[in-house]
Amino acid sequence: AQSVTQPDIHITVSEGASLELRCNYSYGATPYLFWYVQSPGQGLQLLLKYFSGDTLVQGIKGFEAEFKRSQSSFNLRKPSVHWSDAAEYFCAVAGGTSYGKLTFGQGTILTVHP
Amino acid sequence: DAMVIQNPRYQVTQFGKPVTLSCSQTLNHNVMYWYQQKSSQAPKLLFHYYDKDFNNEADTPDNFQSRRPNTSFCFLDIRSPGLGDAAMYLCATSRQGGFPEAFFGQGTRLTVV
Numbered sequence A: 001a002q003s004v005t006q007p008d009i010h011i012t013v014s015e016g017a018s019l020e021l022r023c024n025y026s027y028g029a030t031p032y033l034f035w036y037v038q039s040p041g042q043g044l045q046l047l048l049k050y051f052s053g054d055t056l057v058q059g060i061k062g063f064e065a066e067f068k069r070s071q072s073s074f075n076l077r078k079p080s081v082h083w084s085d086a087a088e089y090f091c092a093v094a095g096g097t098s099y100g101k102l103t104f105g106q107g108t109i110l111t112v113h114p
Numbered sequence B: 001d002a003m004v005i006q007n008p009r010y011q012v013t014q015f016g017k018p019v020t021l022s023c024s025q026t027l028n029h030n031v032m033y034w035y036q037q038k039s040s041q042a043p044k045l046l047f048h049y050y051d052k053d054f055n056n057e058a059d060t061p062d063n064f065q066s067r068r069p070n071t072s073f074c075f076l077d078i079r080s081p082g083l084g085d086a087a088m089y090l091c092a093t094s095r096q097g098g099f100p101e102a103f104f105g106q107g108t109r110l111t112v113v
Helices: none
Strands: A003-005 A010-014 A019-021 A024-026 A032-038 A045-050 A056-058 A064-068 A073-078 A087-094 A102-104 A108-113 B004-007 B010-013 B019-025 B031-037 B044-050 B053-056 B064-067 B073-078 B087-094 B108-112
Touching (some): A003 A087, A003 A102, A010 A019, A024 A073, A045 A056, A045 A064, A045 A073, A073 A087, A102 B044, B004 B087, B010 B019, B019 B031, B019 B087, B019 B108, B031 B073, B044 B064, B073 B087
Parallel strands (some): A010 A108
Antiparallel strands (some): A019 A073, A032 A045, A056 A064, A087 A108, B004 B019, B019 B073, B031 B044, B044 B053, B064 B073, B087 B108
């Protein structure tokens, strides 16, 4: 069975600082991996996805993520965090080509200090 | 240009009183999903429709049902809501074999009193 682990429940950074959110997955085949962001009381917005090709993927809002098969990781990064990035971030893996049949990590809450 | 629309955004229901949540989509996607997200938890898949074929997750309680009358609409029915069913319910769509992405609605926040 597939699984996703986000080791950090809560991360606090200062505005302008760099950010890395960790994600480790377990999946038998080549995974389809996603990062979603959720603001309080809102739905999920897709930041970026990986399914093949270049292991460094670019997303919206200046985010990027790197797929490392050897480490079973898909960490999310941003070079300079803005106050509006404060939200909860979910890493997810899709079971095959049912791209919406997702297994999510527990989420990482990002707090941004001015 | 909303693509996955959930109504209502907020729903309050009484303990044991049936409630229906609605999801519509303008993407013409053949797969629709319902997720339950309890406070401070990750979304958890309840079931999904592949076209008209209903696929229930093994641990989804019988209290939860779904209907998909056509491609555009999907409903989540909770037959006898309990206090533990209070959650955010998220609808999502995708195209099987198409562009690898799922689109989520804004969610319905269900409160049970």
